Amino acid sequence: MSQPILEVDDLHTRFSTHEGTVHAVNGVSFTIDQGEIVGIVGESGSGKSVTALSLMRLENPGRIVDGSIRFQGTELTTASSREIRRLRGGGMSMVFQDPMTTLNPVFTVRDQIIESLKVHEKPNSQSLLDFLNAPLFSNRSEQKRKGKRAVELMEQVGIPHPAERADAYPHEFSGGMRQRAMLAIALASEPDLLIADEPTTALDVTIQAQILRELKSLNETHGMSILMVTHDLGVVSEVCDRVIVMYGGEVMETGTTDEVLSDPKHPYTKALLDCMPQNTKRKEPLNVIEGQVPDMVGGTTGCPFADRCSHTTNACTNGPIAEHDVGSDRVVKCDEIEFVSDAGVASGGDAE
Numbered sequence: 134m135s136q137p138i139l140e141v142d143d144l145h146t147r148f149s150t151h152e153g154t155v156h157a158v159n160g161v162s163f164t165i166d167q168g169e170i171v172g173i174v175g176e177s178g179s180g181k182s183v184t185a186l187s188l189m190r191l192e193n194p195g196r197i198v199d200g201s202i203r204f205q206g207t208e209l210t211t212a213s214s215r216e217i218r219r220l221r222g223g224g225m226s227m228v229f230q231d232p233m234t235t236l237n238p239v240f241t242v243r244d245q246i247i248e249s250l251k252v253h254e255k256p257n258s259q260s261l262l263d264f265l266n267a268p269l270f271s272n273r274s275e276q277k278r279k280g281k282r283a284v285e286l287m288e289q290v291g292i293p294h295p296a297e298r299a300d301a302y303p304h305e306f307s308g309g310m311r312q313r314a315m316l317a318i319a320l321a322s323e324p325d326l327l328i329a330d331e332p333t334t335a336l337d338v339t340i341q342a343q344i345l346r347e348l349k350s351l352n353e354t355h356g357m358s359i360l361m362v363t364h365d366l367g368v369v370s371e372v373c374d375r376v377i378v379m380y381g382g383e384v385m386e387t388g389t390t391d392e393v394l395s396d397p398k399h400p401y402t403k404a405l406l407d408c409m410p411q412n413t414k415r416k417e418p419l420n421v422i423e424g425q426v427p428d429m430v431g432g433t434t435g436c437p438f439a440d441r442c443s444h445t446t447n448a449c450t451n452g453p454i455a456e457h458d459v460g461s462d463r464v465v466k467c468d469e470i471e472f473v474s475d476a477g478v479a480s481g482g483d484a485e
């Protein structure tokens with residue numbers, strides 16, 4: 134059996150706001166094995182991104198108030214900023230939804246990939262030469278080597294004519310190419326775990342399929358583990374080995390992608406699946422889950438999905454809700470699952 138590369142246990146991340154304390158991540162636990170692709174899926178506001186940011190220790194202005202994140206044996210919740218920097222330079226990288234918020238508009242794509250290569254090679258130090266940004270003759274060959282590597286990485290992520298395009302600025306790239314450039318920057322540090330937060334949401338379906346293929350091939354050829362944050366079950370079904378279904382800052386259901394998508398146990402998972410266009414008859418309006426995701430101010434008592442679920446009982450609103458093992462590596466946080474399996478559950482009160 135594969136060793137977990139990442140172990141998240143009872144993670145709680147909160148934000149202090151004028152309205153009160155937002156319990157964005159509320160007791161989340163999961164693992165990712167070496168070489169595994171795991172998806173986190175859920176509606177907007179379910180806590181997916183804050184979970185991903187917490188793993189990279191980029192949760193600020195939020196704060197981790199409880200729980201543990203162990204990456205390759207290192208506890209990240211108490212790690213020093215030096216350890217975290219070293220980790221970001223090597224073990225873990227993140228790709229964000231909007232490349233323009235991450236790419237620096239005043240540097241060429243090549244320079245930004247080179248910067249990532251430098252951080253990878255010297256995660257804890259910034260040399261005087263780097264600081265002055267004035268490479269001397271002695272490190273010109275080094276600079277050349279990194280430039281060549283940058284072009285190789287651009288080629289690897291499918292940027293056509295990489296040598297010619299390396300000196301372009303981000304605004305000269307299309308959306309899909311920018312996303313690939315960002316992937317190249319993330320890969321420059323040769324991460325063991327890539328966290329990809331909605332990496333294809335802003336792209337058209339053809340480019341989306343190409344990027345997903347790219348990620349899958351990196352996983353297969355380099356054994357890179359991937360945590361894919363998405364609201365799209367189609368993406369999950371295409372690339373993920375396992376899926377974590379999140380709602381209201383909590384994990385509602387986990388399991389292998391095949392099992393969860395073919396036999397969803399939690400009413401929320403079932404409702405999400407019912408909303409997929411593939412599961413709607415032609416010319417009929419798409420299914421929606423009636424109601425809104427909770428704002429998570431002050432946290433929730435009981436199941437966060439209770440006020441949108443058609444099978445809610447008093448026990449669901451009074452909580453706490455137990456996690457049920459319903460198979461190997463399959464967990465469902467719902468006390469009504471017997472009922473769900475027997476009768477089926479649908480969104481908006483449309484029970485099957």
Ligand SMILES: Nc1ncnc2c1ncn2[C@@H]1O[C@H](COP(=O)(O)OP(=O)(O)OP(=O)(O)O)[C@@H](O)[C@H]1O
Pocket residue numbers: 148150155156157175176177178179180181182183184194195364427428429
């Ligand atoms: N900086 C912040 N300050 C206050 N609350 C925040 C902040 N960032 C996120 N939140 C809250 O944390 C909760 C979880 O948000 P998060 O972005 O993780 O959801 P998500 O599932 O990733 O949604 P999306 O798919 O839209 O990114 C939401 O209630 C959100 O409003």
